[in-house]
Amino acid sequence: MPTTDEVLAQIDSAVHDWTVSGDAMRSRPTPEPAPAVPLVPAPPLLVARAELVHRLVTHHDMAPETAQRALTDALEGRHTEHTAVIHAEARAAVAERAHIAGTAIAHFLQAMRPALQAMAEAARQAGQAMRAAAHIAEHCHAERQRGRPAWQSPYGPRRGRKKR
Helix, strand or coil: CCCHHHHHHHHHHHHHCCCCCHHHHHCCCCCCCCCCCCCCCCCHHHHHHHHHHHHHHHHHCCCHHHHHHHHHHHHCCCCCCCHHHHHHHHHHHHHHHHHHHHHHHHHHHHHHHHHHHHHHHHHHHHHHHHHHHHHHHHHCCCCCCCCCCCCCCCCCCCCCCCCC
16 A cells, blocks of 8 residues: 555646656556565575484484484484484384375375376277277278279369460
8 A cells, every 4th residue: 555655746746747647656666576585495404404403302312412412423323322313213204105105196196097097088989999990991992983094083074274
């Protein structure tokens, strides 16, 4: 919504400018769009690390700093008392993600089943039609019409040029 100062400024510029028509007072220039905020994807390792820390804190009552340190040690190959727990949580997280992805794929395929069956039926019918057309082209020959030579047009003899 324009402010009163903006409306008065538009009226003043329209009144004092002879090159602008009266319709100019009805329009307002569109504001320039704000620049888009770039979306920077998080690296997958950081996402997996944050999820493992969260699982260690919520499922095993670890302090966030302890979970971070234990995860860093496990990633660097140092064996600690938390290594077995970290491996078990990592396996559980992967299994949960795989179950979610498998369920989504199953729902997608179930939803696509009618369309895929219709496409398969259309392809089967197209194949039958093509086989029938190939059979007709192979075994059936158009019979020549009797009563005129093969080179002659069915519309009669060719007209000759006009003589001068």
